[in-house]
Amino acid sequence: MADATNDAPDDHLDDDVDDIDLSSLDDDDLVEQMHDDLYDGLADEIAEATQLLLDRGWDPQDVLSKALVEGMRIVGIDFRDGILFVPEVLLSANAMKAGMKLLRPLLAETGAEQIGKVVIGTVKGDIHDIGKNLVGMMLEGAGFEVIDIGINNDADAYLAALEEHRPDILGMSALLTTTMPYMKVVIEELGKRGLRDDYIVLVGGAPLNEEFGSAVGADAYCRDAAVAAETAEALVLARRAAA
């Protein structure tokens, strides 16, 4: 990992990785290597290693939590601390996806419980989505199933998605001072229908702040994608513990 980040060119990374025969590693070393490969955003290697663990009889849930989620947790910490940057995190998320592609059908089959499910979308009148997409990827990295309903969502669109997917969390994003008040409309609509307490509501976006988050009745305001993933996890676990 240290070598790879110090030596700049990408082709060097590939050479480096080709030298490692993943199948020759024992389970512990392989999981370690997966953490490194997630950090370095190596999708093919993550897919290969995921398959190896499954072939060795690992439970899909363990592959997810011990290899992928743990690796992304490290990525999240270094992103939060300014050691990793957005393009690198996108590569890591992409590598995570390559592993998830193999795991998802198996997880569904075994009915294993995911850490949680999130419906995420940008509010009505707002078409900004880069920050929202980043949050979605970090949440996936943290082991959440993420249903992204895109931009320009009115209350009905949010409610329909909530009803269809029954998530733990509703995430709303806005990048404009004109559109962010709409979050309140959605949360009030949830209240009117007696659904407010069914969901954890997280809000985020450049013009928002903590005060705004509580004023509109959200459970938390998340400053950035790393914080969103941390907050989502903490609140879901707290809710489960309380239940």
Place this chain on the structure above:
Amino acid sequence: MTETVISSPTREVVIGHDRAFTVIGERINPTGRKVLAAEMQAGDFSRVEADAVAQVEAGAHMLDVNAGIPLADEPAILAQTVKLVQSLVDVPLSIDSSIVAALEAGLAVYEGKALVNSVTGEEERLEQVLPLVAKHGAAVIAITNDETGISEDPDVRFEVARTIVNRAADHGIPAADVVVDPLVMPIGAMRGAGRQVFTLVRRLRDELGVNTTCGASNVSFGLPNRPGINAAFLAMAISNGLSSAITNPIEGEIRSAVMAADVLAGNDPDCAAWIASHRDPGGTQGAARGRRGGRRGRRGGSRDDG
């Protein structure tokens, strides 16, 4: 070539393709600046005052003024900020809000010809903002998105720009008073974000004949050493025809890149602005002295490229 004139009671700024690049200072904006937001809401404008003066001293030709504070009375605060900034510095302003009532309040107190930031290609925005711009004889920044979002296809964004220019004309606003923002996306999340802008500003200049501006700092979102990326981006965009940008003039690297781009694009006659701000201060008389102390009489009054 298209010239967009923006003015304060005492100063005129001309945005144009064959002219020095226009730097619009971005700092008076509480978005993402927690302390500034809290202070402005509480009626403390000391930081606004300091930002206004510092940006003009750093070479900003105009200042952008934004009062987008969550849950605050944005129209009132924006009007108050516009008044205050105009009392402190003489550069023209860009009045920045996504709330039409705030734009209206800002324009109502502004003295001169303002740049309204902004209108988009969304039908509702066009119908609300353009009459306001026409009524006040202002110029307007046109952001190239519409109801369907920000297209990744530069051709689509070009067509949104064309639509806005045409709709502005319907309201009696000339194309010269529409400054198009091609929308700068983060290069860290989208590999083609730079190329899109370079292609667009060139087409906007050559085919639509309009001036352009952008929020340049967005390009470096999520990357380390943002000023380094911002500076190179601006130089490249200027070489493709970008004629102004909303950016941070206090950042030395950005200022330097913009000035150098002006020199290289042939828009700094005799490299005068470049030399004036970079003359080796090592001499005993310091930077203020200029070429040869004496003989000013021969040169006095011969230069006027302001």
